[in-house]
Amino acid sequence: MSYPATYYSRTLADPTTRPTLQGVVETDTVIVGGGLAGLTTALELAREGMAVVILESQTIGFGASGRNGGIVSPAFACSGDAIAARVGAEAARALHRLTIEGVRRVRDNITELGISGAGSIPGLLNLRRFDMASDLHAYAAEFASDYGYEFTYLNRAEISERLVTNRYLHGLEDKQAFHIHPLNYLRALAREVERLGGQIFEASPATAARLATAKSIHTPHGEVRAERAVFATGGYTGPLIPRLWRGVLPIATYMMLTEPAADLIAMAIRTRQAVLDDRRASDYYRLVDGGTRLLWGGRITTRAASPDAIARDLRAAMLDVYPQLAPLRTELAWSGLMAYARHLMPQLGELQTDVWHITAFGGHGINTTAITGKILAEAILGQSDRIQMFAPFALNWAGGPVGLAVAQLTYWYLQAQDRRRERR
Numbered sequence: 001m002s003y004p005a006t007y008y009s010r011t012l013a014d015p016t017t018r019p020t021l022q023g024v025v026e027t028d029t030v031i032v033g034g035g036l037a038g039l040t041t042a043l044e045l046a047r048e049g050m051a052v053v054i055l056e057s058q059t060i061g062f063g064a065s066g067r068n069g070g071i072v073s074p075a076f077a078c079s080g081d082a083i084a085a086r087v088g089a090e091a092a093r094a095l096h097r098l099t100i101e102g103v104r105r106v107r108d109n110i111t112e113l114g115i116s117g118a119g120s121i122p123g124l125l126n127l128r129r130f131d132m133a134s135d136l137h138a139y140a141a142e143f144a145s146d147y148g149y150e151f152t153y154l155n156r157a158e159i160s161e162r163l164v165t166n167r168y169l170h171g172l173e174d175k176q177a178f179h180i181h182p183l184n185y186l187r188a189l190a191r192e193v194e195r196l197g198g199q200i201f202e203a204s205p206a207t208a209a210r211l212a213t214a215k216s217i218h219t220p221h222g223e224v225r226a227e228r229a230v231f232a233t234g235g236y237t238g239p240l241i242p243r244l245w246r247g248v249l250p251i252a253t254y255m256m257l258t259e260p261a262a263d264l265i266a267m268a269i270r271t272r273q274a275v276l277d278d279r280r281a282s283d284y285y286r287l288v289d290g291g292t293r294l295l296w297g298g299r300i301t302t303r304a305a306s307p308d309a310i311a312r313d314l315r316a317a318m319l320d321v322y323p324q325l326a327p328l329r330t331e332l333a334w335s336g337l338m339a340y341a342r343h344l345m346p347q348l349g350e351l352q353t354d355v356w357h358i359t360a361f362g363g364h365g366i367n368t369t370a371i372t373g374k375i376l377a378e379a380i381l382g383q384s385d386r387i388q389m390f391a392p393f394a395l396n397w398a399g400g401p402v403g404l405a406v407a408q409l410t411y412w413y414l415q416a417q418d419r420r421r422e423r424r
Contacts, residue, residue, distance in 0.1 A: 003059060006067050006334045007257045007288065007295060008183035013117030014191070018060065021201040021222035027053040029380065030217050030226040032206045032240075034058075035065030036182075036365055037358045038232035039189045040373025046196035048381055053224050054198065055217060057205035060190050063236050065365060066183035067336035069255065069284050069297045071274050072106050073124050073177035074099035074149070077362030078344035086343070087392050093146055095389055099364075100147060102371035103176065109370070110185065113192055117184030121286075123273030124177035126151075127159065127168040136172055149176065162271040167321045179274040179286050182366060206240055211355050228354035228380065235337030237359065247347060247395040248339040248360050255297040256314040256333040262292040268322040269294065283317050294318070294328070300338075300363075307333045338363050345393035348372050356380065357395065 003009035029045055031038045034056030042052040056062070076083065076099060084092035110118045128136070133153070140151040152173040159168045190200055201219070208218040215229040231241055235250040258265070265287065269275075274286040283298035296314050311333040319326060339360040341347050346368055347360040358376050361368050378384040 003062060003066065003183075004334055005332060006183075006255070007293075007332065008066055008181060010332075011181065011184075011289075012187070013181075013184045014187055016187075016191075018056075018200050018202040021055065021204040021219045021224070023221075024223045024225065025053055025199065026225045027051045027199070028226060029053070029228050029230060030055065030215065030224040031230040031232055032217060033232035033234065033236075034060040034190070034200065034202070035063050035232065035234050036061075036186055036189075036369035037065075037234065037361070037373055038230070039186060039193060040369050041230055041232060041358060041376050042193045042198055043189050043196075044374050044377035045380065046193050046198045048377070050381070052193065052198040053226065054190075054193070054200045055204045055206055055219060055224065056200065056202050057236070059202045060200065061183050061186040063234055064253070064336040064338045065186055065234070065369075067255065067334060068182055068253075068363075068365065069274075069295070070179045070182045070286070070366070071124060071177065071276065071284060072103055072180060072366045073174055073276075074103050074367060075364050076345055076368060077340065077364050082343075083345070091389065091392075097147060098371045098375075098386075098389070099367055100149060102367035102369075105370040105374065106180075106185070106367055107178070109189065110180070113188055115185055115188040117188065118180040119184070120178050120180050121272050121274075122175060122178045123271070124174040124179070125154070125159070125162070125171055125271070125273050125275045126174060127154075127163075127171040127275060127277050129167055129169065129277060129279065131169050133170040136170055140172060162269075162273070163275065164268050164270070164324070165321050168277070173273075177274070180366070185366075209240055211352065215354065228356065230356045230358065230376070230380075231351075232358045233339075234359050234361070234365075235339040237339060241351070241357075243351065243395065244347075244357055244359070248341060250337045251340050251362075252301050252335045253297065253338055253363060254299050254310045254314060254333065254335050255295065256311050256330050257288075258294040258296070259329045259331045260289060260292040261328055262290075264325065264328055265291070265294055267324050283321070285318075293331075294325075307335075310335060338365075341393065342396060343393050346372055346390065347393070347395050348376060348387060348390040349395065350379070351395070 028051040143149045154171040204219040210216040276284040285296040311330045341360040379387040
């Protein structure tokens with residue numbers, strides 16, 4: 001099976017395909033899902049000498065893991081205030097430290113595995129479209145005090161040195177964040193899993209699961225027998241495990257790629273740092289291909305739109321910020337499904353004895369899968385109880401069709417709030 005047409009599939013560093021499962025394979029742990037969560041969990045288990053098998057219904061990184069914006073920064077989809085309201089301030093700080101650890105783990109993987117195809121570029125600008133800065137200064141001071149994590153405040157003039165637009169009034173520069181080619185990164189993790197003895201099967205969807213004392217996952221042409229099973233299916237979760245299926249909402253997000261036009265783009269964007277605005281319905285973008293193309297993402301819906309509709313919507317967002325880019329043509333647009341829980345936190349835990357799940361990263365998957373995959377492996381191996389930090393964020397019913405409707409209405413409401421703030 002092939003990838004959908006995206007910038008990342010066009011620029012694969014390694015186009016290796018993997019076999020379809022045929023016959024019976026026995027292993028220690030079978031992992032269903034070949035995205036960042038499944039691969040990271042497999043890698044951490046393989047590093048400890050455990051035999052692992054990954055079953056991927058399409059091809060490694062087919063879903064949102066291989067189609068996203070590629071920004072690596074410390075955050076969950078859930079806000080810090082909402083996390084603290086549920087678990088208390090101290091536990092919320094401990095959870096946020098995990099996201100910082102996740103950023104470091106991604107960086108370390110790139111360095112230690114020599115993933116040149118990841119194309120890591122430092123820096124993220126978190127920018128604001130309305131005129132208030134006191135809370136940004138307080139936020140930066142809190143992070144420096146609590147985490148030793150430094151942000152640099154940027155005023156309008158400092159932003160304008162990098163971005164030629166009147167839309168951004170204040171911002172925070174995060175020099176420790178970075179952006180990457182997520183599909184090349186993910187495929188390098190897959191190669192390392194295989195080097196350590198793990199097996200990966202593509203075009204091998206899980207069609208049946210027997211999860212009593214001995215675990216057995218069936219595919220159209222084979223079966224994996226294992227001591228334990230991990231489900232890491234994200235926005236493409238199906239009804240195989242009903243409780244998991246009911247616990248996540250598949251939400252579509254969108255990206256577009258422009259034609260190569262370095263001189264035109266440089267009229268508007270004069271930095272290689274990634275950009276993320278702080279609206280609740282945010283846009284994010286960065287330069288790729290040595291600064292010759294612009295990769296722009298944003299918007300969510302509960303149903304994937306057509307590529308033409310995606311391109312029109314994202315182009316309108318781009319021109320709202322940079323009207324001077326009107327001559328810049330859109331070359332490609334695509335969508336991908338993310339998984340969200342109702343509380344917007346990752347779903348991480350044990351469904352029953354030796355049956356684990358890791359999903360619902362809500363658009364903040366690169367760093368959070370890096371650390372939660374490690375934490376899940378620690379739990380499986382009996383090395384730590386850090387997984388209990390996620391116990392307050394249980395695998396609850398996400399609402400089904402009603403939940404999707406509420407999610408869409410909430411998004412539209414947040415968009416309206418953003419517009420009102422910016423008009424003041």
